[in-house]
Amino acid sequence: MSLKYKRVIAKISGEALSGPSPFGIDGRTVDGLAAELRQMHEAGVETGIVLGAGNIWRGRIGEGMDRVQADHMGMLATVINALAMQDALIRQGMEAVVMTAVPMETFAEYFNFRKARKDLSEGRAVIFAAGTGSPFFTTDSCAALRAAQIEADVYLKATNVDGVYTADPRKDPQARRYRTLSTRDALRLGLKVADATAFALCQDNDIPIEVFDAHVPGNMLRVCMGEEIGTAVSNSAVTAFYEE
Numbered sequence: 001m002s003l004k005y006k007r008v009i010a011k012i013s014g015e016a017l018s019g020p021s022p023f024g025i026d027g028r029t030v031d032g033l034a035a036e037l038r039q040m041h042e043a044g045v046e047t048g049i050v051l052g053a054g055n056i057w058r059g060r061i062g063e064g065m066d067r068v069q070a071d072h073m074g075m076l077a078t079v080i081n082a083l084a085m086q087d088a089l090i091r092q093g094m095e096a097v098v099m100t101a102v103p104m105e106t107f108a109e110y111f112n113f114r115k116a117r118k119d120l121s122e123g124r125a126v127i128f129a130a131g132t133g134s135p136f137f138t139t140d141s142c143a144a145l146r147a148a149q150i151e152a153d154v155y156l157k158a159t160n161v162d163g164v165y166t167a168d169p170r171k172d173p174q175a176r177r178y179r180t181l182s183t184r185d186a187l188r189l190g191l192k193v194a195d196a197t198a199f200a201l202c203q204d205n206d207i208p209i210e211v212f213d214a215h216v217p218g219n220m221l222r223v224c225m226g227e228e229i230g231t232a233v234s235n236s237a238v239t240a241f242y243e244e
Contacts, residue, residue, distance in 0.1 A: 004226035005153040007046040007120060010037070011143035012158050014052035016214045017081055023055055025084050034088035036220050037125060041094055045224050046120040048150055049127045050143040051085060053077035071135035075102070078139060082129035083107065095124040101133030101142075113149040120150060140194040144201035155207055156223060157194065158214030163231035163242075164193045179228070180237040183209075193231075208234035 012033060019026025040047055056077035060070040082098045089096035097119050098108035108129065109115070116126050131142045140157075147155045164186070167175040183203040187196060193211055202209055210223045212230030223229050 002226070003044060003224055005156075005224045006044065007048075007150065007152050008040075008154050008156050008224060009048045009050060009143050009147040009150070009152045010156045010158060010220060011050045011140065012052065012214060013160065014054035014056060014077070014081055015160060016055075016158065017051070017084070018055040025055060025081070030084055030088045031091075032217075033214075034085065034092045034094075036217065037089060038092040038094055039218070040221050040224060041123070041125065043221055043224070045221070046123075047125050048116065048120060048146055048152060049082075049085065049125060050139055050146060051078055051081040051127070051129070052139045053081065056080060068135040071131075071137075075130040075133070078131060079104065079107065079129045082127045085127055089125055096127060097124050098127045098129055101128070101130040104130070116146075116150050126150075137197065138195050140198040141201065144194075144198040144205075144207065147207050148201060148205040152207065154224075155198075155202055155209045156220060157209055157211045158220065159193070159211060160214065162213040162216075162229075164191055164211050164233065176241050178231045179240050179242045181231055181233045182237045182239050183233055183235050185239045186233055199233075202233075203235060206235055208232065208237075 017025050017030055019029035037047055053074045057074045086096045086098050099111040100108045101111050103110050119126050128146045131137055131139055143155055164178045164181055165175040169175040183199055187199050210232055212219050212223055219229055
């Protein structure tokens with residue numbers, strides 16, 4: 001099987017784990033995502049995973065909460081999601097390691113980029129949890145940072161929409177979907193598919209970003225094989241839209 005991308009970071013939103021519910025972890029949904037990741041593994045893709053926390057914790061619930069405290073709570077929520085995904089991957093017959101950005105020896109390994117690279121090269125999935133270990137950084141920024149540290153070929157951003165749009169397509173029927181998008185334009189236009197720090201990290205390290213619908217079976221592997229799905233963001237891309 002011909003692969004365009006051999007080593008990847010797959011960023012999966014926390015909301016993607018909740019399935020039909022607004023919050024929490026839906027077992028069938030997590031198992032379905034694990035099956036997708038196993039399919040990639042069987043094709044020879046070395047996969048690092050970053051999970052969001054929106055299914056458990058979003059921003060600051062409660063007026064006046066300190067931002068640092070709220071972000072610490074979000075980091076812990078990503079660890080819960082990481083352990084759920086690790087369990088699902090193991091039940092799929094894969095080896096999976098959780099690495100956290102803050103020490104949690106009882107639950108997971110402390111992040112080490114050399115160990116992460118070794119695990120990936122030996123066929124283990126590596127799930128990166130607790131964000132960057134610092135407040136004020138999103139899990140998008142974490143995914144971009146880990147992509148650079150493990151020398152990933154691409155940042156796969158699996159979302160609830162089928163690409164990057166000029167506006168929220170759920171609110172604006174005139175929103176247009178990008179086929180390709182330069183990293184420079186993504187930063188200049190302030191597009192919200194990822195935060196500016198994540199875009200800047202990918203720009204500086206020349207890491208392409210592929211944005212696509214997480215809920216279409218097989219999408220992750222198809223992107224790794226080079227199929228045109230969703231929106232491709234890169235330094236070399238010429239910004240263009242899908243034809244109507």
